[in-house]
Amino acid sequence: MICIRTQHFNLNRILLLAVGLWPYQKSKFVRFQGILFFGILSSFIIFQLTALIKKDCTSEFVIKVFSITMIFNIYAIKYNMFWINTHNLRNLLEQLQYICNELKDENEIAILIKYGNNTKRYTAIFTLLTICLTLSTVILLIWPLIFGTVLHINESQVITMLTEYVVDREKYFYLILLHVNIVICIGSTTITATGLMILGCIIHICGLFKIASYRMEQAMTTKMLQNINLENQTTICKKIFYAVEIHRKTMKFTNLLFSSFEGSFFLLIAFLVTSLSLNMFGIFHNASLGDMESVLLHLIIVLIMLLYMFVANYAGQEVINYSNHIYSTAYNVRWYEAPLNVQKMILFILQRSRKNFHIKIAGLFIISLECFATLIKASMSYFTFMYSTQ
Template identity: 60%
Template structure:
């Protein structure tokens, strides 16, 4: 018997519990933790925009502020989305457990276990990447603050522009603590929520794979060579079981996308704009020779690209696994089956003519590698426009 939570979601549980987003055991302390973390993340964005009040707003300065503020705003959006939809996150986990409990075939259990291990493997990689990003960024900031407060020299720095309306040298350590807290909370949130959603979609791919297995197992040569009443009933049952878990996989994905569509759609728009601004920051600081600023914008652009790629990559996997169900039905020896079974297979093939995708924004975006290329191209177009305007 598979216990989804303890076997495959134990790392996700630790990450989400650390930031107060684990949907179980929501105590008063957890609510206080959520309020505190949201306040920290939101205040950091506000303190970046307040710099526009006290500083001369040139185009370059505005782009510098927005390139970082929009990056950190994604933390707030994702955090609030998971907190508001905690019941849905819990429901999806329970649905997965219920589906796993219904599996009796050892091969089907092995399939879902394989996809669970894949999700856990990606979670482990994401945690390692998150730790590396935090270590790099915190070391950069430590160097920045040392440079700013101990060298009386006017220079452009990689420091994220903020305005706290206090003496920043006097409250240096409190400001540094605030910024470090934002990085740690934000990256833990991004990793925990992202890997949880990735695990959900990976399990959906496992359901599609089981549907293909059931379809293939129903139409074996051995069974079709000896068509009798018992075999006909068995074929009917296996095809119905295949269609049933296929429908469950589609409903699972539809519930997942409908739950988080309200945050995914604005997040994609923010990512495209933020990516364009960080591309601009890279080329702008390259012309100024500011290597530290280039590294900062490279890190931000890399995180955005990786996140966009993973979202669209898992969407492409859903498309591929869904198509594989119909390819399996088409490649089976359906022509050797009785007429009423052929009609049942034909019905499945007709449904397979419509490609199933994870739609975001009312179908405006369909998660796929093509969508990733489109979003990246749009970001490059906006960056090219901004760079040409400067010239």
């Protein structure tokens, strides 16, 4: 028997434990850790928004503040999304484990192991990428400080491009820098851990769809159809039933997964599109001023958001493709040589699979590559409007 949590989601478990979001082993320390981390993320957002009250607000200043604040709002939303849905996440993992426990065929188990290994591989790759991007951002923040001792650069330039604290920057410089770096580390770990957990579930969903297609193929093999008797007919019906059953359970699991986080996903889409537009504006605006450090910072943010949006929508596209593969498998088998009652069962599968099964958020967004293009187009439209009114 395969233990999903320890064999396929072990690295995901470590990442979620690091930020206090693993749904198991909820001790008092973990609860305190969750409150502390969410408080740190929220404090950064509050400090930035407070600057809008304390200082004179020009359009450029407002855009600068919100281009950064939106990113940390996304961190807070992702953290809160998993924190309040701890019970739902635990139930989802248990349901996935229950579905996997029902697999008895060695080939089906091999398919599941293959997709479990894909989960571990992608988790490791994106974790390393996050570490590199986080280190790059931290180095970018302290870069002027490193050379400031030689070139006598004002130390407050280190955080000017990223933060708008209302306190005296010269006096509390090192505390502010520490706070910013802690927020970046917590936020990047949070968005990586939560995103990879959902991505891992989607990879397993694709694996279960693959098993459904495999069962359909095995039910209608040439050997079975060459000798149609009562025993073979019963065997074919059972195999088709098992294929339909795992297909139904997989769709149910998928709908439950995304319905648990539907409201948070809708907020994430809105914040991602807005933040992408603001940071693209920040790139062009700071480039015109010759502030290359700020340009590089906004560019890193834009690249991270584009990568995040692409991976999320590509995963949704894969769910559509794997679901459609069941339809093509049922259509291409030699159903015309099967008994009439078996043909009726296959017709039922064809009718059910004829409609694309997709991941839909708030009834508006179908997660797919087409959705990714639509979101990019919307972001570009908002950016063009802001840049034209500059």
